[in-house]
Amino acid sequence: MFRKLPGDEARNLVSTTPDTAVVFRPAVVKTPAILTILTWAWRMISSLVRTTWRHPIAAFLTTAPIVLTALYGWRVALLLLAPPLTGLIAWALLDRPTFARHVGYRLLAWWRLIWVYRRHWQPTMIVSGLGRHLRGRDYLPKLGKITCTSWADQVTARMLNGQAVKDWSDRTDHLAHGFGATTCRVAVLKSGRVLLTFPRHDPLAVPLPALAIPAAPTLGPVEIGKREDGTPWLLKILGTHILISGATGAGKGSIIWSVIRALLPALAAGLVQVWALDPKLMELSYGKPLFGGHYAATPEACADLLDAAVTLMQERAARLAGVQRTHTPTEQDPFVLVVVDEVAFLTAYQQDRDLKRRISAALATLTTQGRAVGVGVMAALQDPRKEVMNIRNLFPDKIALRLDESEQVDMVLGDGARDRGALADQISSTPELGAGVGYVRLETSPDPVRVRAAFVSDADIHAMVATFTVGGAA
Incomplete structure (x- = not known):
């Protein structure tokens, strides 16, 4: 039984069937029509002003014909609009890049906004x-x-x-x-x-040929490819360490050889030395004459070469202590770039425990102390898991090429990198589409940038060896 409600509340009860619960009708407040009209008018005017401010060219091209036609007729409107339209067409045909930058992309933005x-x-x-x-x-x-x-x-x-x-x-x-x-x-x-x-x-869908060798010695940042926005990809070499991770065939060799190619004039002038560790015997062996005797392939030789780099670093640090805080490369004191093609083979898959300990300790020492004294490390690996590469956080700059799993993206580039658009696990496995494509995250910026490294072929490497030697040009 329902209790009788006082006053006029009973008429506000709604019940469609006897079995349903009693529903109260909500109070309805009627808005005056003038307020609704003023609100819509304000929204329309502010939208027109905002659109005109953000897209002045589109606003002019859409309103000018209508206004001129209404005021003077279509013949006068056509006569007045023909010269500026002819000028725009001529501009587009003669200088398309500047036309696109100042007019074309603005019109496209307006159309994309509306449509x-x-x-x-x-x-x-x-x-x-x-x-x-x-x-x-x-x-x-x-x-x-x-x-x-x-x-x-x-x-x-x-x-x-x-x-x-x-x-x-x-x-x-x-x-x-x-x-x-x-x-x-x-x-x-x-x-x-x-x-x-x-x-x-996708502006990076087409493979990039090997870039031209710089005319003068340069120590970086060196150009090794192209960014997604069409600008050159400049990679910092001095004062940093670089970790490259990617599955088999992802294009790690393209980055390594593009860096070496860009450093060839400085290498020939004696301002840079490349110390190459090539445990796979398949990548860096092509350019063995470029390394001036600083080349190792067996695990024992790799450990000895890393120990020699640590000794050089410590001797240089003792000599520069209290004199200068950063190293300036010279012919007598060159910058040393230690390149490790497959670092996991030396740090995780090495069966000899003593060699594994020596190599891991040397790499940790170089990556923690080598930046200030002109000793850099560029390491490449396929599996970025912590148990495979436990010092990956010691590399300030990281590059993720095609990876097998989405979790590996954050392993390489840091937490949240994939959420910000670094979809390295979705890069195509087709060499023509995906080789050399990746995402780079620099020490100075948390946002990953999509890039593609130029492809350096075997013929290009042989030509590099034939043209340049350590100590001067051949």
């Missing part, structure tokens, strides 16, 4: 879980500025209060498919704002 992102923003945010639909109202992250480059769309978004960047990085697949892109990368702009990068095509 792709604003059109699909609400359903993508709701379905992916980044937005909320509560009590008939959508709470969505705010779509910000759209910028187009030659290869990608960069979209800024303001997160909802209480959201974290990880909420976005965990939904990169949802965002990519929602906006018709192959991948999506998330980066932090500032508090509350994220930058979403949606590639339109």
